[in-house]
Amino acid sequence: MLQGYKLFTVTHRTTDINQIADFFIDAPDDQVLERKLKKIKDYFGIEELMYLITCNRILFFMYKPEAIDINAFFFAVNEKLRHMTGSLNQSIEYYEDELAIHHLYEVASSVDSLVVGEREILRQLREAYNKCKTKFEITGDKLRIAMQMTVKSAKMVHGNTRIGEKPVSIVSLAVKKLLQSTPKHDSRVIIIGAGQTNVLMSNFLKKYEFIKNVSVFNRTLDNAQELANRLNGRAYTLEDLNTYGEGFDIMIICTSSTEKFINPEIYSQLLQSDSDQKIIVDLSVPSNIDKKVLANNDINYIEIESLKKLAADNLAFRKNEIAKVKEILAERVTEFKEVYRQRELVREISHVPKEIKAVKEKAINIVFKKQLEKVDAPTRELIEEMMTYMEKKCIALPIKKAKETNLGSVI
Ligand SMILES: NC(=O)c1ccc[n+]([C@@H]2O[C@H](COP(=O)([O-])OP(=O)(O)OC[C@H]3O[C@@H](n4cnc5c(N)ncnc54)[C@H](OP(=O)(O)O)[C@@H]3O)[C@@H](O)[C@H]2O)c1
Structure with missing residues (x-):
């Protein structure tokens, strides 16, 4: 009945988070991303396509009735993947037809998340769809109905279960880990990146009163300024990292850049010859920090992979709710089949x-x-x-x- 829907994904369940970025489409901006997605869509004869990346998953959701060679698809996504055929198959999960819809429902309802019950994924999924629909124009009616029903199902799950009770997120877990090392309230905090994730982070910094000495660095100065204003901080561009001389105790870094721009030279500049242990909360995927920086300095490094243990504790709290969610989702997939059938019939008599x-x-x-x-x-x-x-x-x-x-x- 739902033939033609396909979903390819790589997630925290099958792959180390630091390696998920290998499956991303390498695109410094939306223009390049659009061009590459359209090329993949045309090459494989895909009728409709959407692409989502988060910190713990990459997901392609599409409509194409005929089969697709999955390895060839991922080689088109990233040429480098040709060299890792063995682990490629272990990393990629593949769903089709009804199971593709079911998996999309699970993702949106956050039962497949690293932090089960988080709400961020639904926002990310909607944003990804809207971009593919409105900006890139690579989706159509099939994905529209699927997304409509997915959002409805996720809302129903959150409204009818306790899966999202005591809300948690990657950011809140990172903050929990940060607090475990009891930093001082007058710590010098540098924030790199001023996107959604660091805005969420800033709410916690305010809540736990770490806003005495904050500097925000970002590609776009206006966005840095906006975030700095929330924290009584100062705003800088990323270039200013080369000359910043105030030192730091806590670095919070999260951007969508794929560059490792915190290299040994910049780090050394930021340290200002200070030898105390530093705390780095790094939520970028892929990380923006050069491995040599991590290897050669005294750093309490908090990154997403290291949050898995805390995420597992969170899962234990929500385990009972997962069975209920799965029950709801099974019913919703049955409902989707009916909606889809009606839509097909209306199309046939159009x-x-x-x-x-x-x-x-x-x-x-x-x-x-x-x-x-x-x-x-x-x-x-x-x-x-x-x-x-x-x-x-x-x-x-x-x-x-x-x-x-x-x-x-x-x-
Ligand atoms: N949302 C979450 O829950 C979550 C949790 C953990 C990790 N993450 C990860 O965090 C990263 C950012 O996510 P987000 O939701 O905060 O994204 P976002 O709201 O889109 O913000 C992106 C940030 O990255 C900067 N940026 C984008 N491209 C850049 C480039 N080429 N060079 C330098 N800076 C660049 C942007 O600067 P401008 O202001 O100049 O555009 C902005 O500060 C992603 O890797 C994501 O996977 C997200």
């Missing part, structure tokens, strides 16, 4: 209104033309009104019936 209108026009202008010329104006008007009424009814009835029953028994 030519009917045009044909009925043509019959009416022909009756008035050709078949009964002479007879109509003989009747007076009010009678002609009445006849045309009746025919328009019939036309509307003839159009509405099969569509209504198609929604209620199987089209085969209607037309």
Whole structure:
């Protein structure tokens, strides 16, 4: 019934988080991303496509009735993957038809998340879809219905279970880990990146009162300034990292850049010859910190992979709810099949209104033309009104019936 839907994904369940970035499309900006996605779509003859990356998953959701060679698909995503065919198959999960919809529902409801119950994933999924739909124009009706039903299901899950109770997120777990090392409230905090994740992080910094000495660095200065204003901090561009001389105790870094721009030279500049242990909260995927920096300095390094243990504790708290969520999702997939069938039927009879209108026009202008010329104006008007009424009814009835029953028994 739901043939043609396909979902390819690599997640924290199969792959080390630091390696998930190997499966990303390498694109410094949306223009390049759009071009690469369209190239993949055309090359594999995919009718509709969407692409999501988060800190713990990459996901391609698509519509294409024929099979796709998955390895070839990922080689097109990233040429480098050709060299790791063995582990490639272990990393990639593949779902099709009903199972693809089911998996998308699980993702949106956060039962597949590293931090089960987090709400961030639904926002990320909607944003990814909207970008692919509106900006890249690579989606269509099939993905539209699937996304509509997915969002509805996720809301139903959150409304009817305790899966999202006592909300947690990657950010809140990172903060929990940060607090375990009891940093001082007057710590010098540098924040690198001013996106959604660091905005969430800033709420915690405020809550736990780490805003005495904050500097924000970002590609776009205005965004750095906006975040700095929330924290009574100072704003800088990323280039300013080369000359910053105030030192730091805590670095919070999270950008969408794929560059390891915190290299030994910049780190040394930031240290200002200080030899105390530093705390780095690094939530970027892939990390923006050069491995040599981590290897050669005294750092309490908090990154997503290291949050898995805390995430597992969180899972234990929510375990009972997962069974309930799965029950709801199974029902919702059944509902999706019905909605999809109706949509297909409506599509199949979409030519009917045009044909009925043509019959009416022909009756008035050709078949009964002479007879109509003989009747007076009010009678002609009445006849045309009746025919328009019939036309509307003839159009509405099969569509209504198609929604209620199987089209085969209607037309
Ligand atoms: N959302 C979450 O829950 C979550 C949790 C953990 C980790 N993450 C990871 O965090 C990263 C960012 O996510 P986000 O939700 O915060 O994204 P976002 O809201 O889109 O913000 C992206 C940030 O990265 C900067 N940036 C983008 N491209 C850049 C480039 N080429 N060079 C330098 N800076 C660049 C942006 O700067 P401008 O202001 O100049 O655009 C902005 O500060 C991603 O790797 C994501 O996987 C997200």
